[in-house]
Amino acid sequence: MSPQEHEGGSAAGQHADAHKVSHTRGGGPGGAFNVVGKARRRVDGRAKVTGQTRFADDLVLPRMLYMKLLRSPHPHARIVKIDASRALAHPSVKCVLTGKDVPIPYGILPVSQDEHALCLDKVRHVGDPVAAVVATTEDEAEAALALVDVEYELLDTIADPEDALSKPEPRIHDYGDDGNVHKRVAFEFGDVEAGLAASDRVFEDVLFFEGNTHLPIEQHATLAAVDENGRVVVYSSTQTPHYLHRALVKALGLPGARIRVIATPNGGGFGGKSDPFNHEVAAAKAALVTGRPVKVSLNREEVFYCHRGRHPVLMRFRTGVSHEGKLQAMSLETLLDGGAYGSYGVASTFYTGALQTVTYQVPRYAFRGCRTFTNKPACGPKRGHGTVQPRFGQEVQLDKIAVALGKDPADLRLMQLAQAGDLTANYLKLGTIGLRECIEKVVEGSGWRDKWQKLPYGKGVGLACSSYLCGAGLPIYWNDMPHSGVQLRLDRMGGVTCFCGATEIGQGSDDVLANMVAEVLGIDPADVQLVTGQTDVTPIDLGSYSSRVTMMAGNAAIQAAERARDLIAGPAAKKLGIPRDRVAFQDRRVFDVEDPSKGLTFEEAIVVAEAEHGTLGTVGSYKPPQSPAKFKGGGVGPSPTYSYSAAVVEVEVDPATGWIHVEKIWIAHDIGRALNPVLARGQVEGSVYMGLGEALYEESAFRRLPQKLSRANVHKFPSMLEYKSPTTLDMPEVVTYIVEDPDAQGPFGAKEVGQGPLLPIMPAVANAVFDAVGVRVDRCPITPEDVLRALDDKAKGGAGRVGPAAFPAIGWPEPLKVPPPWEGGDGTAVNQKPRRSRPAAAGK
Amino acid sequence: MMDMPPKELHTLRVNGEALEVAFWPHRTLLEVLREDAGLTGTKHGCELGECGACAVLVDGKPVLSCLQLAVECVGGQEVTTVEGLAQDNRLHPLQEAFADLGGSQCGYCTPGFLVTAKAFLDERPRPTREELKEALSGNLCRCTGYLQIFEAVEQAAERMAEAGRAEEQGR
Amino acid sequence: MMRVPPFKYVAPKTIAEAARALRDAGPEGMLLAGGTDLLPNMKRRQQTPKVVIGLSAVKDLRASLRGADGAVTLGAGLSLTDTARSPLVADAAYRALTTAASKVATPHIQAMGTLGGNLCLDTRCNYYDQNHEWRQAIDFCKKAPGPHGTAQREVTHGTCWVAPGSPRCWAVSSTDTAPALVALGAEVTLVSADGERRVPVLSLYKNDGMDYLAGKRRDEVLTAVHVPALVGWRSTYWKLRRRGSFDFPVLSVAAALRLGPGGVVEGARVTLGSVASCPLEVTTDALVGRPLTDEAIAAFADHAAKPARPLDNTDYHLSWRKRVVREYVVGALRELRGDPPGLLARSAARVLPVLA
């Protein structure tokens, strides 16, 4: 077992500022915790181990038809003609859809409504769907794809960002900043050039982070049907049923009340199921056309075409430091390869520059980001959305700074940590920060002080830190409504049902909801019946992305449960003949705190409450606090609070081949409070695992054939065999420290844990490789080929580095100038054009 | 369009029961279990032998149902799926341990891991961690990072050994 | 869901029946042993036999024995798990074979896949081991069939995307057991409806990604593998792949040695796998007759690495794969010399003691 620090939440009541905090105390007598902090079987555990969890592809309806999508073999082409008559003539084919049948565009962000269920006039990457064939069996649907004749007119391929920057034509989309540039953004928080000039040393580094993908083991699937009342019902493996609902309303042109979206439990998501997908829209349309249930189950190759994975990012850091290593100013430029569609890309672009300031104090900061369109599947949000790549760059550069200044990298970080409650240069309001303790834990646990620069050649340790959001401060589309809602229903049989739009993707969102309700009402989480992720039944939750569910649905559940507790407490007090403030809830009983023997069972308490109030039900909702960032684009980055992580990785590197073996990993994560320590540790280790894959093995690489012979631009290996997800034999020993520094914003003090711990792994591996053999691989993944090339370079008297040579010239726009708080700023840009009063989200 | 030979009626033995199903010879065990027998507990992540999600036991050996023709299992072989692990309403110790110790997050890889671990523990009741890693190296999990899975299997092994000892003493 | 295209299924009970069925089916027929190579290929429409002859009911294919001369015969239908665990090859002399078998893919695939299937394994290439749709996007290649269902080998035109302009296909021989068996000097029995013959394992193969199995006629069933008695020999198998399981080799080194008094090499056989369309045997004259010093190993490794010609059609960069051949040869020989395992050995050669 790994050491953990979650002794039933003992520190709860005593925490320094607990009195200011609404929910860091438990629901039991005296603020003791009933459920929170106890290691416990997750509420959906039984279903998962018996195979009873019904994933989308497990669903079957009578008269069900099967849909397959005909996909483009070309990376970029105009559709001249589609003739489906041969397919339609086949007896088992029930319908063939093409772009004209679903012509309304949609997209996850209001600014990027650039997708169609089926390509209308153009295909933009290999795998873009052009027709949907619906037949009585999946085999027949698949075979009939060959009977749809499509005529294409080929267009030049835009293969990568360099291509996109140099070739404005042919344009992949007719919107965006210009040519094939989707979006350029630029900000300056203080005079960075002056800050750099005034620094004792300036470090400049160009690094590259290759794209990679989520690879959930469950392939996406959707079952759409027209229900008995004529409504369209869409069961789908989606992380964002509400956003899918919105896209369906738009693309199908139906009122929201006539569409029901039911998110089935996701067999892994990691961000890969948070866009509305073409197969989802097409299946719904096919159900409407045929009047029969239509199922579409993607194969693995098709999942690679859905993608929305990590953007490949080229980045340049220029960082000025004092002789002691204090950061003075930092300038970051990023260039993103967006793939063929907008997806979350505008937000991703902002995210590459959002969180540089939340771990260490950065007095002046400039960020410029550019996203390009290319003829490849669209990139989007993957675990750590947009912040992972620059975090790699920042933490590797800090390591270089430490080495250059002769400082211990741990000390370099410790001397300038961001402080709890800080407002950063870019106007992010920080909450609690357990980063110091995280660093101390991994430094001590790993024996860092005896290892760094002290291990024999070939062995090394590396350290890196990170931070992540606990839910995005703004929704995808502008609105003033809650981000999450919960409804509770309590019945006289003692039943409690919790309705919430949150979506279970493995992270344990159902368990969090049950945990919150049970904590407040003093019942067993297993007693809480959960109804989640159904747009027709559950109050809206925006979805399982940006680590927002625990924070937002958790707080909403607490509010609903507290209202229920209040409804019960009055009548129960009356019945027990005690003052209301003496009523306690614990162990399925409602009793007198001063004489616990005097009490009612939970059922009896509901009965008296129902007799008094009538049918019992409550609601709760949550909306994040308003951000102090008032400048345009300031909507990406704010969060109710931030989680923190630190990792030490120990590696062994074979100098003859460059082979890298990760020996052991120590990771500490500041989670605020671990609601269920079993799940918390699982999220940390799962993040470490995924980070290790990104660090060493995984890449979404593309292959362009010799251009004289072919225009092909294909995913190199859209398969689970060649996309290298680590196996049991590749997973090193991991020591996990859960650091708890309860945050006033979090439900019972909890912060996120699902994404943050992934971030430090890649830079820690890179730094460890340097410590082992003295070479820098300024790209990720870090492969033995690169290590050996860097060693060769060093042997020849070079710098011992591999990585990108330069950052291209990009015509940056005039930056928005926002003076940091300590330079008299108020969160607005001094050169911002006048606009409407609201702060704008990136997605606006 | 597709000249399909007629389906043939076969008897499969699944989870201790005889199952009469009609299928084509080109159907895999995965398809027959999920689509003809309604046993959707067995999952699939690639259908090409590259993930392990579809693992089931055939005569106690873990095999990939996506690469196993169903017609080659109609000779009386005993097929065990995740649905066959619990006895009556009692979960198998592996199921208990996976549920309690975080061995299952999204749960999608879980059936494959459970049956593979069962076959392994039946052969090797008290394995070392290294042996366990090797035995489970044909199952990918994208959620857990495996460590809680290892711990769950080890706890189950312990519980099964205890139960075995108790039974022996009872005799 | 990826699905297998329809076919006629035949289930012979004896080797003779299987050979007849194979002959009768003609070019439309293929044997199916464990199916772990053929079924994925069928699902991706790389191979689409109209008749599939299942070997699972042919018990004789699983028979193994040790002959009076100490030579071991292993049935071609033996699973890789059973091969690795067979008491007949438990001796250190056969370690190359047992290691190779236990490093194939995953435990599940080892339990399903057979020794014979492994020897006949289709060659691999990143442009070929792809779905039909993907291959359509590159307009296919020499080895891959064109439109749905065209039988393999009918397509002889097309480009090789790995080496455009080259007249041949460079798909990679990726079998783990073949290099091991070549290093052990093994032979196989081939049975057709007209008779049977016995040939060295190496002679099965041709350095051609399409006609890689030129030494076996299409109507022949590979029925058994014969490994000679190897008194005083020891052997090992090193496999390069990115991950600890699942992955095919992208380089392998099988080495067998007999060391005499004073550590003098009396006999040596070294075979490289996955660096050509067939296993490559390396001449070992330079090793024999002298002790296995660091210098001797280094000189031999330089020589051994020469014929390796990795191309850009597997995992890892080709120049790196070429570069590390030498290191793998060095590692394998050092292991046989008795050096303690280093970092590379732990990933390349690590195997647990096989379960009894």
Ligand SMILES: Cc1cc2nc3c(=O)[nH]c(=O)nc-3n(C[C@H](O)[C@H](O)[C@H](O)COP(=O)(O)OP(=O)(O)OC[C@H]3O[C@@H](n4cnc5c(N)ncnc54)[C@H](O)[C@@H]3O)c2cc1C
């Ligand atoms: C994910 C994955 C990873 C893999 N990794 C590896 C690996 O690392 N190393 C490796 O070597 N292999 C690997 N394989 C390939 C395969 O699993 C093995 O090679 C296995 O041994 C093949 O045996 P089989 O019995 O399943 O062959 P089958 O699929 O049944 O047959 C393979 C070929 O051999 C022919 N054949 C089979 N038996 C005979 C016979 N008796 N006589 C004549 N022809 C015959 C078939 O017609 C077919 O062409 C992998 C496969 C997968 C799916």
Ligand code: SF4
């Ligand atoms: S080596 Fe060339 S011809 Fe052979 S499979 Fe690969 S691309 Fe095709």
Ligand code: FES
């Ligand atoms: S479904 Fe992936 S191995 Fe069978």
Ligand code: FES
């Ligand atoms: S629990 Fe999700 S893949 Fe293993």
